[in-house]
Amino acid sequence: MTTIRSVAIGIGHYLPERVVPNEEFAAKLDTSDEWIQSRSGIQRRHFAAEGEFTSDLAVKAAEKALSHAGLSGSDIDAIVLATSTPDQTFPSTATKVQHRLGMKGGFAFDIQAVCAGFAFALANADALIVSGQAKRVLVIGAETFSRIMNWEDRTTCVLFGDGAGALILEAQEGTGESSDRGILATDLNSDGQYNDLLYVNGGVSSTQSTGHLVMEGREVFKHAVSKLAATANASLHKAGLTHEDVDWVVPHQANLRIIKSTASKLGVPMEKVVVTVQDHGNTSAASIPLALSVAVEKGMIEKNQILVAEAIGGGLAWGSVVLRW
Structure with missing residues (x-):
């Protein structure tokens, strides 16, 4: 049976x-x-310059993805931008990116699921393509977490960095089997009872201020490994695959200990896990596309390989995506 798949055709990062x-x-x-x-496994991270906004990072990553795909902004039907550090309260940062890329038609919007943002954005972009609302979707994860750090809290301010990654998905025909290229399955979850484990202590409605990131690191760690392994296994099951079919795990780059523990729980050796946390720190929604873009740039990931991307963040929100590259 012929079906529509969301196939990755371009990627880039900044x-x-x-x-x-x-x-x-x-x-x-x-x-x-x-x-x-x-x-944490972190050795260094990048910080945006004064006057350099989340939209600036997103545009540069998007331009690289467009170049990689041989496309221009006018070839894109929709932009889904995952971020927890938008330029403004409104309008969406995605619309600023849309304008700067020369995309005159279509639509653009932000999505907010903190560190799980890119998984949520991919799932939504996939739904737009499968439903026929868009043929090509530019999916971006972009963050300037350096703007919400408490520089006196050594347990949090050393963990985060700024960056952006972008992936272009295109509607292509498939057979409906796991041998298809593109997104094969997604799994999204959230549970608001864990709000106080990871949050920003400010907001438009509550304090009329930006606030700073607050995290109960040990508690987040406890939830991370089990929930990440569970969502990855759920996506694999939906795709009709097992951990033995996985060529690469592209995890949220928050903490090397979490990455190793999750891989072990999944039954995937570290040789099959993309790790960039040492160079970027935790870039929240930008984490997965950054790691994926670096791996593609290095020639690690090859066409038709099975990838599993998984992430967890404030909410708590967590999710995963299985795709054939």
Whole structure:
């Protein structure tokens, strides 16, 4: 039976020029390079320059994805941009990107699921394509988390970085079997009872201020491994696949210990896991597309390989996507 699949045809990423090594934090806080690396695996991260916005990062990543696909902005029908650090309260950052890419038609909107944002964005973009509302969708994860850090909290401010990644999905015919290229299955979840484990203590309605990130790291860790493994297995089951079929896991790059523990729970060796957390830190919704783009750029990922992307973030919200590259 003929079906429509959302096939990846272009990818790109952008990192701000400023690189911030762990030593920079050690000079200001009661911390050290060894302390940060032992708990997170992070060695460095990038911070956006003054006057450099989330939309700027998103545009640069999108331009690289368009170039990779041999397309221009006018070839895109929709933009789904995952971010928790938008330029403004409204309008959406996606519409700013739409304009700067020269995309005159179609539509663009933001989606907010914190670190799970890109998985949620991919699932929504896939639904737009499968339902016939769009032929080509530009899916972006872009963040400037350096703007919401409490620089006196050594347990959180050392973990996050800024960046953007973009992926273009195109409607193509498939057979409906797992041998098809494109997105084969998605799985999305959330549970608001865990709000206080990871949140920003500000907002338009509550405080009329931006606020700073607050996290109960140990509690988040406890939930992360089990929920990430469960959602990845759920997507694989929906796709009619098992962990043995997986060529690459492209996880949310939050913490190396979480990445290793999740891979072990999935039964996937670390040789099949894309790891970039050491260079980027936690870039929230930008995390998965950044890691994926770096892996493609390095020639690690080949056509027709099975990828599993999984992420968890504030909400708590978590989800996964299985696709054949």
